[in-house]
Amino acid sequence: MASSSLTLSQAILSRSLPRHNSSNNSQITPPSQITFSGLKSTTNTALRRRTTPSSVAGAAVRSPAIRASAATETLLKTDNALVDKSVNTIRFLAIDAVEKANSGHPGLPMGCAPMGHILYDETMRYNPKNPYWFNRDRFVLSAGHGCMLQYALLHLAGYDAVKEEDLKSFRQWGSKTPGHPENFETPGVEVTTGPLGQGIANAVGLALAEKHLAARFNKPDAEIVDHYTYCIIGDGCNMEGISQEAASLAGHWGLGKLIAFYDDNHISIDGDTEIAFTEDVGARFEALGWHVIWVKNGNTGYDEIRAAIKEAKAVTDKPTMIKVTTTIGFGSPNKANSYSVHGSALGAKEVEATRQNLGWPYEPFHLPEDVKSHWSRHVPEGAALEAGWNTKFAEYEKKYPEESAELKSIITGELPSGWEKALPTYTAESPADATRNLSQTNLNALAKVLPGFLGGSADLASSNMTLMKMFGDFQKNTPEERNIRFGVREHGMGAICNGIALHSPGLIPYCATFFVFTDYMRAAIRISALSESRVIYVMTHDSIGLGEDGPTHQPIEHLASFRAMPNILMLRPADGNETAGAYRIAILKNKTPSILALSRQKLPQLEGTSIEGTAKGGYIISDNSSGNKPDVILIGTGSELEIAVKAADELRKEGKAVRVVSFVSWELFDEQTAEYKESVLPSAVTARVSIEAGSTFGWEKIVGSKGKAIGIDRFGASAPAGKIYKEFGITAEAVIAAAKQLS
């Protein structure tokens, strides 16, 4: 089916393509670089977009007829011929880059070039010279392996990050064009994709952020937040459970400005999707509350794609999924519509055959002048869009100083001055409490002072203690609220939070479940770390201390598993001061996600803990030694710090010089100077005992070859918590015995 339509459309295409290549060098001077803040004022408001359906038809400034006037008239046979040419430019940039790298995925860009062109050339609002302009439309390539599509589009649109030399260094060391889209490498790329299904969930987060901010900040006379989120998802994304979770929430929330293109090409790595994927995807999305449109000819049906986008925008109360049937590797006479074009270079011979087939006479990486000229308008248009928005914002600022101050904080990421004063502090006389409860106190304190703070739990709000009491629920009809109800969807939750965090520097999402269920969302947490998304993971029930729920619910290896992960803070506070300290550092580290492991059970407020100490990761909370020479150092984290303190009390009664160190975060301790580390853990003192209700894996680093790590190297058990602690030997007695043996 797909192959016969391919042959026909290719034949038409070959005939209609202009063959000559006269150049037009009329460069449009780029506007002066627009600063990141996006708050600079201009008076141009002509390009302001409205969201009512009538405005879609009214967006004539982007119609092909008017676009053509900006291009080189003599080169155009028809508008569609120029579109064809632009689309083939995208295809060949992808083909050539993959060929040069001899690595990569040409199939998707070749199939999705038409929708890519229509999105970046005709539909999206962005400013290539300021990829961080706040009110830009967001685009996510969920099928991230097809990244050459996005790089080609960014290149055509005039983004500085992707110049010709960047395309030529695709997938090479240090390039701006890595093997999958990475927001931290390439300005213009919103999120980090590649692991399938993450991107659509990120897009749900981006669209949630827009809906929330629009509801909070827009005024009848000032629509200051107003953009779409577009996404391309593939068969692989649609097979992943995470995409189902995110799509179910998008439908539930009625994210009307989320428009996802499903690249329905029937091919995945193992061959035809018939071998593993025969569900009715459209019907499923309808069941999830999406509006679904099918574009049957995604290869050359430009008008079908345009009409679908128009229809999608007209449906404002539901997200839209546009199923676009395409041919993977479109244009390759021998490899199109097969898995062989998915993830390998075409090879010189097939590249040549494809050039012949699509009538493409150019050298590798060539940008035909008419195509270049046509796309060149995006730089001035983008500048004008941003300038227009800046004017609007200046007016908004005058009329609504309070709201604009909040929104500015969200846009810039600058924290309101004095926010840290909101954090609670405790003394040893403060009542004992579970750190999950202390966490809630912090969350509620921070919610008052941080305008971009929002979040929720995966159906465990009342266990994780994550409700912000002054706010209602973010829902379809109350999107201005800040408590998010994720349902039992941990993986989607994490990835949605990545999208929220990467929407604006001042949005600080938190999300929660039981610590053991980080296993469900680990792929999203890893992308938080990699993509530098400041997501705060509120993970309660952090050990056997949860008791009766048993081993399926008791984390053992989880602390170790996150300590081994790069760029993430694993924090396990012991009491109120450390919980406040953990939140403080989690907020301050704005390029690093944090995980707070919190207890279900009550813990005493300890003498010596502090917000400042917590920031150092490891610090002395009590010591009766002198000269930095304790007989023994006892080291604890979280709920076991109390046990270390009790053991120290006993040992001191027996005359020992004992130091107690809280090791709330290994990563923060690693950041300290060698001098500081030596002051806490003097190398001469090898008598060290650690206690933590989790795997001992990794603790040799802290206690040394001669020390003793007390922990749990088996699965947990179902019983009351106290009983398990005792049976597993996580006790002061065990610490005392070990300390005596060593010192």
Next chain:
Amino acid sequence: MASSSLTLSQAILSRSLPRHNSSNNSQITPPSQITFSGLKSTTNTALRRRTTPSSVAGAAVRSPAIRASAATETLLKTDNALVDKSVNTIRFLAIDAVEKANSGHPGLPMGCAPMGHILYDETMRYNPKNPYWFNRDRFVLSAGHGCMLQYALLHLAGYDAVKEEDLKSFRQWGSKTPGHPENFETPGVEVTTGPLGQGIANAVGLALAEKHLAARFNKPDAEIVDHYTYCIIGDGCNMEGISQEAASLAGHWGLGKLIAFYDDNHISIDGDTEIAFTEDVGARFEALGWHVIWVKNGNTGYDEIRAAIKEAKAVTDKPTMIKVTTTIGFGSPNKANSYSVHGSALGAKEVEATRQNLGWPYEPFHLPEDVKSHWSRHVPEGAALEAGWNTKFAEYEKKYPEESAELKSIITGELPSGWEKALPTYTAESPADATRNLSQTNLNALAKVLPGFLGGSADLASSNMTLMKMFGDFQKNTPEERNIRFGVREHGMGAICNGIALHSPGLIPYCATFFVFTDYMRAAIRISALSESRVIYVMTHDSIGLGEDGPTHQPIEHLASFRAMPNILMLRPADGNETAGAYRIAILKNKTPSILALSRQKLPQLEGTSIEGTAKGGYIISDNSSGNKPDVILIGTGSELEIAVKAADELRKEGKAVRVVSFVSWELFDEQTAEYKESVLPSAVTARVSIEAGSTFGWEKIVGSKGKAIGIDRFGASAPAGKIYKEFGITAEAVIAAAKQLS
């Protein structure tokens, strides 16, 4: 809505319940214990079930009328009254056990007691005295928190694992009734559930196993494999992405004997599902290719439930989802239909009110004699069922000796003698190859000798190299084949493999993806480890050695994260001999899953590696020292062992006494004697250098405080593999420099 129907049905129920409690002590003598093999012959075949629709109606032996004859006639007002009483027995066993533990989830058992009763009392075929009888129907409580439902049913049915004292020690240390269902604690529980969505995916694996074995072994005159798989899933399960993945595959494979009950009670922990879950679940399952039935009154509509099961069995080419609308906590006048009954004891007052409301005059944990008597027939009936099957099998064995030998091996888990001889061996002269390719050689060798070996990849068969060439694809119409196509569904894949592994001791499933994507399936892998499921995880592209795909695809912390997990073997073979050794040990460890981390890139066959050495986890592959006193020990794993060897060659040229140790599996090394460990890593030799292209986290344990671990403690990069190795310092030069510094 639900609460008004609740009130009505409770009123009816209260009226119809008999109040007296005369006892009947006629115990039925249990048959002699039937051995596990399940192969003992008897002549009773009367209870043989057929799968044609007509047989459903014909299964009169299980109709209420006949059942009643086995019970105490005088106690029965109507059949439904006895069913009511049995259902309330289940409810109160759950209420009482949770109350006594003051911990647990009474809501689900109270709501699902009717479907539970109809399943275990009227529908399922099992032998309480041999929970491992091969041809039993399987039941999975995917909503595992409701485990008191299953414990109550196992108790009523006569399983030895759940006696009255076990119910009374619910959630206590050492009990057979832990807080969630655990197959390794409680015979009669098939799989380990609790983490939501796992159970339905396990059920898909169990149903896959049945369909596969039936297709392979049944004959026109001998239907030797023939059982159903039942499952109860909750709202939480249905929100999880893993359930979508598994359900999509179940529909694709047409698993007609999988029947899932969706406990549609509209309540999850955070309250009404309206706040986060408004998709049309039924329509979604239809889109996935399931047959969907809605039972509107799951609280008292016994006949509706029965009719639904009958209809489900009549649909043989699709799995069936029976949406059963129930009231969570049914019977509790003040807590039913609210989240408060989900996960906490009712409290003495509400227990009393519920007793009043349901007309239940008994002491806690009381089993009314008529109910007891009614259920008592399952012991003899179960024995007869198994005996009948044994007779059939004896006939089968005579007619089909070859097939029966294979099936016996699958049923008993006894490996065919000499199977290890199939493993390939290599010399240092054998050609260099990627361990993923060497893995494929092993997979294909094992496929020939292990009848229960089957598996596949999450859409990466051609990258993971996991196809068994002599077999076709397991598909709807070719279920006898053994290559499973999981699509891009890692999490579902892992949990389905858990189901396959726990179906029969001799089924050995393997599954594959890129090592980094273990993050997607970690929750399922953890349950493999906890539930002692011998799943072999074939994880290729195990480091930065995969090159251009970049940091989203390059595992860093993954080796450490699994080394920290209990009861799992993390194996990273370096060449052909070690790959064969890894497969050997993965097969032999029949209560432990294994992960094989395999290279994308070519590796040389090394001198000194062996299958036997691999079994020890860490072993010397070369040494020019004497007296167990090398100047330095170089330690490598997987693709970096080659680097250690090269470094050793250089150092030896310079006169150093160098030992090279392969550390293919930390867990296996841990199992060795102290003597052996000392022989490999003498404590006197502190000059130790390790090299591994992954996080150094944990390596202090091996190299000691004075050694040096060379590794990668940052995210990877997109570039050709060789370039990344060089830039990251994973080189022989780095090893040599470190060795010189230390020795």
